Amino acid sequence: MxxxxxxxxxxxxxxxxxxxxxxxxxxxxxxxxxxxxxxxxxxxxxxxxxxxxxxxxxxxxxxxxxxxxxxxxxxxxxxxxxxxxxxxxxxxxxxxxxxxxxxxxxxxxxxxxxxxxxxxxxxxxxxxxxxxxxxxxxxxxxxxxxxxxxxxxxxxxxxxxxxxxxxxxxxxxxxxxxxxxxxxxxxxxxxYMPAAMPVTAEQGNLLVVDDNEINRDLISQRLGRQGYSVTVAESGYQALKMIRSRTFDLVLLDIMMPEMNGYQVLEQMKHDGKMQNIPVIMISALDEIASVVRCLEMGAADYLSKPFDPVLLKARISAVLERKRLRDKEQLYLRSLERELEIGREIQAGFLPDSLPRVPGWEIAARFHPAKQVSGDFYDAFLLSEDQKVIGIVIADVCDKGVGAALFMGLFRSLIRAFAGLHYSGNSEKCDHGSALTAIVSKTNDYIARNHSSANMFATIFLGAIVPESGLLTYVNGGHEPPVIVGPAGIKKELEVTGPAVGMLPDVVFGYEMTEIGPGDILVSFTDGITEALDPNDNLYSKKKLFSLFSEPAGSAEALSDRIEASLKDHTAGADQSDDITLLTVRREGCIKGQGEG
Incomplete structure (x- = not known):
């Protein structure tokens, strides 16, 4: 007791x-x-x-x-x-x-x-x-x-x-x-306020917020003499209304006001996307260190005790406005950079095929999701020969991400197209596909290694030539994730590497392999952005999970691409995309028992 x-x-x-x-x-x-x-x-x-x-x-x-x-x-x-x-x-x-x-x-x-x-x-x-x-x-x-x-x-x-x-x-x-x-x-x-959540003067548009008329007038006169444009508000509610409808470079805010005090005004400003970047200097006769700390923790740029020294007021305002001007310049630069990247994205999109080849008995589908505005991945599908009897397919992943990778992506793609035109300029029936493909990849490799070695950029590339009439696929795999041929019962074959990544060293030797895409089979090629996609807990998507999707037959290349894309979306569950994602599927049509998307 x-x-x-x-x-x-x-x-x-x-x-x-x-x-x-x-x-x-x-x-x-x-x-x-x-x-x-x-x-x-x-x-x-x-x-x-x-x-x-x-x-x-x-x-x-x-x-x-x-x-x-x-x-x-x-x-x-x-x-x-x-x-x-x-x-x-x-x-x-x-x-x-x-x-x-x-x-x-x-x-x-x-x-x-x-x-x-x-x-x-x-x-x-x-x-x-x-x-x-x-x-x-x-x-x-x-x-x-x-x-x-x-x-x-x-x-x-x-x-x-x-x-x-x-x-x-x-x-x-x-x-x-x-x-x-x-x-x-x-x-x-x-x-009853909740606890706080954890130079020379240049002209600016300032808002003075104080319920005391004398204070408003005094500060306005003082700042007006220093060349600032000053607007006043007599309450927190009026101040917020004015800030939402007008542009201010700085707010000078009193703490002790009725109805809505300075803490509440500051809190609303810092939680509003349109107001949160406007700097606020708290001006109050409250001089306790706790009040100063609270305001700074809530996002105030500075704190001045009344009565304020006019020289100090001028210096503090000049310093805050200078920081704001630097931040505004930074934001303007970032916006211009974003626009440049958007232009880069539009240019890069021009390197990807506007439409995929339509060949009787065959279907081609693609998915492309860059991790940033621009990407180091690319895919291509085009008719290699003048008689249109050979389909060329490419999927590649340039090392690194962002602008540098995107620039080299354009270079790799252009070189492959140019060298392919040289080696497939005649009748495809007389062409040795293995020799042609290895020559295309070797010339691309040597050009990059000799002319851009200081950039230390390379790419993994899968280049294939498909003869539609027979289903024959000849390919060179330069260090890329092995594509797979998927049949009605699942994976029939993985197309392993036949040489190193492209562009690292000159004069390296690339081999080639040949296989068949049978009726109803689908060639699935992809970049590691799929297998290494992360969920919110940083768990990899993995090859095992990707390959598990191939146990049921797919009725079309588009249907299988949609299945992979949906599974990947479920896995990532909104997590930030860490790498570019590219998928290219090629299906040879044919009758299969039980064919359909499951």
């Missing part, structure tokens, strides 16, 4: 500590907001004064700026979380509020007093200074911010009523209590 009471007391103490920390953090945020305006507007007035004639008023503006910085220093000291935590046992909110008003009142009175005197001087009909007349809007904003600061420190005691659970109606409807309501609303919205 004692342990239960102890645990309960610890939980209450921890809850009190968290509540106290939240209160201090958000009070510091609310107090720093008007201080940001006092310091910022006075800095801009002093900058303008440098270009004007000497003014007696400049001394008073310097006093306002100095008092503003003094207020900021006192707020940071008095509301230091570590210091308050050391004194938490003696912490009394009402006493704390009284002390806060006492410590801050003197520099605050200076800001209010000097701004009032300057406004009186500016409104004097005898006032002739253009600088003073132009300074009136900013002086009024300084005076308004100082009065807001006074209201906040005068009403700190009301926080104790809220924390004690009293109804908001007990607070008088005044500017002070409205400020308290605003702050506490933000505290509650942040308390």
């Amino acid at each position: 004692q342990s239960r009471f102890t645990d309960s007391a610890k939980k209450e103490e921890e809850a009190d500590r968290q509540s106290r920390q939240a209160f201090i953090a958000n009070l510091r945020h609310e107090l720093r907001t008007p201080l940001n305006a006092i310091i910022g507007y006075s800095e801009m007035l002093l900058e303008d004064a440098e270009d004007a004639q000497p003014q007696p008023s400049i001394a008073d503006i310097k006093k306002i700026h100095s008092a503003g910085n003094q207020l900021l220093m006192l707020v940071n000291i008095i509301l230091d979380p570590a210091k308050i935590e050391e004194q938490h046992s003696e912490f009394d909110l009402e006493t704390f509020g009284t002390g806060l008003r006492h410590d801050l009142r003197t520099p605050l009175n200076a800001v209010i007093g000097f701004s009032e005197m300057l406004l009186e001087d500016a409104d004097d009909p005898a006032q002739e200074s253009d600088f003073m007349k132009a300074a009136v809007p900013d002086l009024r904003k300084i005076h308004s911010a100082a009065r807001q600061f006074l209201c906040l420190i005068s009403d700190v005691v009301n926080f104790s009523k809220i924390e004690a659970g009293l109804m908001m109606q007990e607070l008088k409807i005044s500017s002070e209590s409205l400020a308290v309501r605003h702050t506490m609303g933000i505290v509650r919205s942040l308390a």
